[in-house]
Amino acid sequence: MELFFDLVYVFSIIQLSHFLLAHQDWLGALEAATLFAAVWWAWNYTAWATNWLDPDHASGRALMVVLMGCALLMAVAMPEAxxxxxxxxxxxxxxxxxxxxGYMAILFRGQRMGRNYAQLCAWSGISGLFWIAGxxxxEQRVWLWILAVxxxxxxxxxxxxxxxxxxxxMESWPLRxxxxxxxxxxxxxxxxxxxxxxxxxxxxxxxxxTGIVLAATIGFCLIVSLWSIYFVQLTEEGEHRFAHGSDHTKLARAGLAYAHGVMVCGAIVVAVAIEMMVAHPLDTVHVPTALVAVxxxxxxxxxxxxxHRVMSQGMRPAYLAAVAALALWGFVAVKLHLAGLWLGAGVLVVMAVLALSGRSKGTWG
Structure with missing residues (x-):
């Protein structure tokens, strides 16, 4: 049932990508970020809820179907949100x-979890006032929605x-x-x-x-590099910490609800960058393309x-160095009027170096 629920987010992410492609300016980026924040939080809270209810029970299935319908309506509305x-x-x-x-508060009424969800419902109602006001x-929509987020x-x-x-x-929110x-x-x-x-x-x-094929190859390898960094370097680290740690709720709040949301957002922007570069591989790079690619x-x-900071209480300087290298390459690509192929190739080199040299455990040298 959880996997079935996730299907609607395939469409939601497509809609987010298309929205960003159609709004390549600072306001568009701000609007897209606000939409993503809402989409991610809706998915995140649902994923947390399934820790305490049985999504395969009849009432649990009914709730998931209703929530899936709401998420579908959000995705449908996104282009003209x-x-x-x-x-x-x-x-x-x-x-x-x-x-x-509200469902969770009723389901666990008389228990500590019921009180927890009643208070969460109240906060959702308060933020909901700003969503509706927007x-x-x-004229004030984007700012009211940012406040709601x-x-x-x-x-x-x-x-x-x-x-x-x-x-x-925190200890009153036990989870798996x-x-x-x-x-x-x-x-x-x-x-x-x-x-x-x-x-x-x-x-x-x-x-x-030739240009399209080369750009597509770069884009494909960039996707593989993200997969490698995530699943080879980070996943084992997270699994080990959750398997041996006792503070699951604190870890999940910072490492999953927030940090994972940032990573998913980055993956969506990468998809947009790949489409922009493949569409015009030999054209001179302009600022919007360079910004999205970086x-x-x-x-x-x-x-x-x-x-990584949440799971290991340490830092990976190579990640921060890579961000600086990406920014520098984007600047160089614009200043030298390079083609999209060269921009993509430079970004790929930075990410490939991280993917190939990283280790799933330990620190970076």
Whole structure:
């Protein structure tokens, strides 16, 4: 049932990629980031909920189907989320949040978990006011929705504190860390799958000349490098920490809810960068293309750094050095008026070096 639920996020990630492709400016990037934050948080809270309910029970299945329908409506509304379908996007997101939290509060009524979800529901209702207000006020929409996102993401770190109720302690949210880690791995695979879908679509729609084939090869190898860094260098580290650690809830909040979201966001931006480079492999690089090409891997590596920091209490300087190298290469590509192929090749070299030289355990030299 959980895998079936994830199917709608294949479509959601495609919609996010297409939105960013259609809005290649600073405002578009800000709007896309806000949409992604909502999409990710809706998936994240649902993944956490399945730690405490049985998604294969009849009522659990019914809840998952309803939530899946809400997520589908969010994805459908995404292309016009800041125009004609703002109400549909905000309404589906708020409904998803309130239905999920309300169901869990009722299911566990009289128990500590019921109180926890009642307070989460209250926070969802507060942020929901800003989501709905943004849908009703076009001129302030993006800022109201950013405020709503900040409230949603800040809530867990404040323990869903409410006047007269206090906060919900971390130890009152016991969960199966390894199961939640597996769920995050699955959604990361979905994000990489979006890159494959976009790359394949480009090859179907274009003549396979030398430039296209070379750009596609670079794009494919870039996808492989992300997979390698994630599953070879980070996954074993996370599994080991969850298998031997006792603070699963704290680890999952920082390492999965937040750090994984950043990594998934980076993978989506990489998919957009690959499509842009494959579409115009021999054209001179302009600032938007360079920014997207550099930002995708950099966001992914920033999330990877956060994940490693949470799981091992250490840093991987090579990741931060790679971000600096990517930024420098993007600047050079624009200044020297290089073709998209050269931009992509440089990005691939940086990511391939990380993928080939990294180790699943230990530190970087």
């Amino acid at each position: 800041y125009s004609s379908r703002a109400g549909l996007f905000a309404g589906a997101y708020v409904a998803m949040a309130l239905i999920r939290a 849908a009703l006020l076009p 900040l409230l949603d993401y800040a809530a867990p770190y404040h323990g869903f504190w409410l006047p007269g109720k206090g906060a919900t302690p 860390g390894l199961h939640l880690l597996e769920r995050n791995q699955q959604v990361f695979i979905i994000a990489l799958g979006e890159s494959i879908l976009l790359l394949g679509g480009m090859l179907v729609d274009h003549a396979l000349d 930002a995708g891997p950099a966001i992914f590596l920033f999330g990877s750094t956060l994940f």
